Amino acid sequence: MNDRPLLPYRVEGHAGSRAAADATAPGTRLRLTVGGPAPEQVRCDGFVLTVPVDPAVRHAPHLSVTPVRGRAQGRHWWIAADRTDPAVLRLECVPDEPATFNGTWSVVFEIDLAAPVGAAVVGISEHAAAGTAALTSRTAQVPIT
Numbered sequence: 001m002n003d004r005p006l007l008p009y010r011v012e013g014h015a016g017s018r019a020a021a022d023a024t025a026p027g028t029r030l031r032l033t034v035g036g037p038a039p040e041q042v043r044c045d046g047f048v049l050t051v052p053v054d055p056a057v058r059h060a061p062h063l064s065v066t067p068v069r070g071r072a073q074g075r076h077w078w079i080a081a082d083r084t085d086p087a088v089l090r091l092e093c094v095p096d097e098p099a100t101f102n103g104t105w106s107v108v109f110e111i112d113l114a115a116p117v118g119a120a121v122v123g124i125s126e127h128a129a130a131g132t133a134a135l136t137s138r139t140a141q142v143p144i145t
Helices: none
Strands: 009-015 028-035 042-052 076-082 088-095 099-101 106-113 121-130 136-143
Touching: 009 136, 028 042, 076 106, 088 106
Parallel strands: none
Antiparallel strands: 009 028, 028 106, 042 088, 042 099, 042 121, 076 088, 121 136
16 A cells, blocks of 8 residues: 555635534534646546544445546546544545546535534545556545645
């Protein structure tokens, strides 16, 4: 496993979300931006976002996400949620076919959670490659701004 992801990731968090309308705790809206200016072309066949959540929140996180189409690339991205670990929400983000980020476009995900996020950072684990190299996994912590 390598140290740094090849793609730029930015995560913004805001208190409150549509998913929290029927919940007792205030929810969180995460805005995840993947891609943008980069020094080289990157192929990506998916990544996993791990979000720390309060394990005391027993109900499902009421994840609200719609398929996203990346501008200029026409790719659909799908998000599957896994709450096997009660302290972590794992979101697997996969394009319908591998996406090639050429440094001129990005994809944005709006993720509504019924529970507050339990930390100031999220984990990113991408499966990507620069140019024609073989796909490899890279993991990093990304601050929530």
